[in-house]
Amino acid sequence: MSLSTAVTPRTQAGRSRGVLASIGWILILPAVILIGWAITAATVDSLVFPGPLQSLARLGEDLSEPGFRQSIVSTVTLLLAGWSLAVIVGTLVGFALGLSNFWSAVFETPLFALYSIPKVTLYPVFLLFLGIGDASRLTFAFFHGVFPIALLVMAATRSMDKNFLKLADVLVLPWYTRLRLILIPALLPSIVTAVRIAFGLTLLGLILAEMFSAQSGLGRELVSNVANVRVDHIAGQVVFIAILAVIPGFALRWGEKRITRRYGS
Amino acid sequence: MSTGPVATESATTPLRKDKPEIVRERRLGLTVRGWTIVGALLTVLFLELAPRLGLVDSFSLVPLSAMVMRAFGLLTDPEFLSQDLVPSLLSILVAFIFAVVSGVLIGLLVWRFDWARKTLDPWLATYYAIPTFALYPLLVALLGIGFVPIVLLATLFAVVAMISSTVDGLDGIPRSVLRLAAVLQLDPFQRTFKVLLPAALPQISVGLRLALSYSLIMVLASEFVLSTSGLGHFISNAYNDFAITDMYAGVLLVFVLALGLNFAFAAALRPQSKRVLS
Numbered sequence: 075m076s077l078s079t080a081v082t083p084r085t086q087a088g089r090s091r092g093v094l095a096s097i098g099w100i101l102i103l104p105a106v107i108l109i110g111w112a113i114t115a116a117t118v119d120s121l122v123f124p125g126p127l128q129s130l131a132r133l134g135e136d137l138s139e140p141g142f143r144q145s146i147v148s149t150v151t152l153l154l155a156g157w158s159l160a161v162i163v164g165t166l167v168g169f170a171l172g173l174s175n176f177w178s179a180v181f182e183t184p185l186f187a188l189y190s191i192p193k194v195t196l197y198p199v200f201l202l203f204l205g206i207g208d209a210s211r212l213t214f215a216f217f218h219g220v221f222p223i224a225l226l227v228m229a230a231t232r233s234m235d236k237n238f239l240k241l242a243d244v245l246v247l248p249w250y251t252r253l254r255l256i257l258i259p260a261l262l263p264s265i266v267t268a269v270r271i272a273f274g275l276t277l278l279g280l281i282l283a284e285m286f287s288a289q290s291g292l293g294r295e296l297v298s299n300v301a302n303v304r305v306d307h308i309a310g311q312v313v314f315i316a317i318l319a320v321i322p323g324f325a326l327r328w329g330e331k332r333i334t335r336r337y338g339s
Numbered sequence: 340m341s342t343g344p345v346a347t348e349s350a351t352t353p354l355r356k357d358k359p360e361i362v363r364e365r366r367l368g369l370t371v372r373g374w375t376i377v378g379a380l381l382t383v384l385f386l387e388l389a390p391r392l393g394l395v396d397s398f399s400l401v402p403l404s405a406m407v408m409r410a411f412g413l414l415t416d417p418e419f420l421s422q423d424l425v426p427s428l429l430s431i432l433v434a435f436i437f438a439v440v441s442g443v444l445i446g447l448l449v450w451r452f453d454w455a456r457k458t459l460d461p462w463l464a465t466y467y468a469i470p471t472f473a474l475y476p477l478l479v480a481l482l483g484i485g486f487v488p489i490v491l492l493a494t495l496f497a498v499v500a501m502i503s504s505t506v507d508g509l510d511g512i513p514r515s516v517l518r519l520a521a522v523l524q525l526d527p528f529q530r531t532f533k534v535l536l537p538a539a540l541p542q543i544s545v546g547l548r549l550a551l552s553y554s555l556i557m558v559l560a561s562e563f564v565l566s567t568s569g570l571g572h573f574i575s576n577a578y579n580d581f582a583i584t585d586m587y588a589g590v591l592l593v594f595v596l597a598l599g600l601n602f603a604f605a606a607a608l609r610p611q612s613k614r615v616l617s
Contacts, residue, residue, distance in 0.1 A: 323468025
């Protein structure tokens with residue numbers, strides 16, 4: 075899908091105009107959704123169907139409450155921890171397995187199986203072993219994100235030209251030179267893709283875990299509003315979660331494009 | 340490369356090429372298949388013996404044989420079938436069909452019209468960063484607990500993978516094929532169903548597999564968190580009632596279902612994609 079920038083603007087002014095145009099195109103879809111939502115809410119005119127302005131006002135109220143802010147901090151902290159753990163462990167395991175065609179063939183099926191099963195049904199098992207608390211949420215979020223990273227990095231390592239590594243052995247290159255000249259150019263594009271995918275999966279796992287059982291967190295806040303049918307609060311918080319996810323999402327996508335362009339894929 | 344799982348899909352392709360040499364190769368006296376079997380046996384042994392020998396306490400893990408026995412018991416229990424298994428399967432099927440039909444249509448739109456591409460393309464790649472599941476409480480609050488919000492959520496989650504792979508497939512059609520369609524002066528309907536979609540089929544079939552597994556994941560997750568029926572609800576309910584054997588039997592059934600669907604789908608699509616490629 076290489077369709078982002080058909081025209082490559084050369085000048086500084088041209089480039090900033092290009093950036094503005096692409097941001098404009100990005101904003102169209104949310105604008106359409108927002109307008110559609112407002113029109114529907116005005117037509118239905120019901121207490122259980124709040125409009126965007128009302129929902130955002132409720133979100134403002136929520137944001138001024140210390141309990142809600144505590145939930146944001148808790149979710150963001152666990153997300154960052156689970157995500158970085160998934161990236162580190164997934165990359166190392168994927169790299170180690172990918173170096174050998176044999177062992178990657180052995181581990182590919184179980185890793186793919188673990189990736190494709192609905193892991194949410196395993197969450198009670200995490201609760202049984204780790205108890206209700208940050209440990210089970212963190213581990214579950216990690217577990218949700220680690221397999222695609224391992225699979226992607228494993229595939230990239232396996233398709234890397236191993237003759238370069240043999241050459242590096244012959245030349246007795248130090249490890250940092252190998253890293254800079256061989257490993258990073260070969261693996262970085264796949265690693266950034268994996269990092270981006272893992273972000274979404276880790277966050278999804280975390281929100282799922284919080285909705286099922288947790289003392290705090292954004293998922294917990296959402297579910298606690300369902301019992302009281304506070305639809306306006308729920309809608310405001312959904313918008314908040316979406317914004318919280320979309321900004322790193324676009325940043326990661328942008329970084330991925332730059333790295334892929336630089337090193338090729 | 341827009342959605343990750345599509346990319347992981349390619350992880351399996353290089354393997355097939357170099358399989359013949361790997362199949363024969365042995366490490367520590369075992370082939371790849373041998374190691375896979377040993378790994379599976381060790382897992383089975385651990386799940387059976389750890390609770391029996393007291394390595395893991397029996398409130399947290401039950402022996403595998405007990406899970407399997409209970410799973411078979413559930414499969415012959417009419418209440419479980421009608422209250423849990425059938426609703427889940429139905430939701431998955433309906434969400435899958437919705438996601439495929441709307442995903443292919445939107446994919447055609449994005450491929451055909453520049454404005455649609457410019458509007459949707461940035462979101463196709465970023466969509467899976469958003470935890471779509473956060474919408475579920477909203478849908479439940481608006482539509483009530485039941486079949487509708489579950490199917491809607493699963494469709495929303497699965498449709499984007501379908502759109503992405505349809506667009507990827509259409510983008511990959513060689514120019515000559517498009518020229519042929521133009522020369523034959525097909526009407527738009529024939530052009531779409533006789534030329535475009537068959538030519539994009541290898542990519543679309545990757546999307547089909549993803550859409551199925553995404554529908555399954557979301558249906559089970561919604562049932563698990565907030566619902567009154569379905570396989571996911573059965574598991575969370577069993578957990579809340581401390582019925583650990585029931586819970587593990589449910590998890591086992593979900594895994595068998597997910598892996599079975601995945602492998603059946605892969606097997607069904609393999610001859611198809613070969614035929615198209617050759």
